[in-house]
Amino acid sequence: MNATAPIRQSGGFTRATVAFFGFGLLGAFMLLFRYDPAGQPFYPLCVFHLATGLNCPGCGALRSLHQLFHGQLVAALRCNAPLILSLPPLAFFSARAFARRLAGRPWPRPVVRPAWIVVLVGVLLLFGILRNLPFPPFIYLSPP
Numbered sequence: 001m002n003a004t005a006p007i008r009q010s011g012g013f014t015r016a017t018v019a020f021f022g023f024g025l026l027g028a029f030m031l032l033f034r035y036d037p038a039g040q041p042f043y044p045l046c047v048f049h050l051a052t053g054l055n056c057p058g059c060g061a062l063r064s065l066h067q068l069f070h071g072q073l074v075a076a077l078r079c080n081a082p083l084i085l086s087l088p089p090l091a092f093f094s095a096r097a098f099a100r101r102l103a104g105r106p107w108p109r110p111v112v113r114p115a116w117i118v119v120l121v122g123v124l125l126l127f128g129i130l131r132n133l134p135f136p137p138f139i140y141l142s143p144p
Ligand SMILES: [Zn+2]
Pocket: 046, 047, 048, 049, 055, 056, 057, 058, 059, 060
């Protein structure tokens, strides 16, 4: 075996991989549409919230998606605003990637710049701190 041989790089996701994750995501969304996370015991609980009583940046995400699926945009924003606000750009980039793939070109390689990660972590940390402050207007960042 040649130790200097180049590592074969994948040309992208296979159709089976895309179908697997697509159907999995669709099933999860159907479950979220049908059953409200606020009243069902089978949804996962937030370990950070259980341990501290505080809301992490992800608290309320499932409830937020449930509200969004039922057309309740304000309630969805109230549960987890950063999640809802991140959906339009995520949908745009996903649609662009699928359009590119349908045009016969390979899946685009994700480009994540280190500065974006720093900004994202900073925004989530700030959101996580602000949503736990017990006075207006920050109480509206905490899920009801
Ligand atoms: Zn949480």
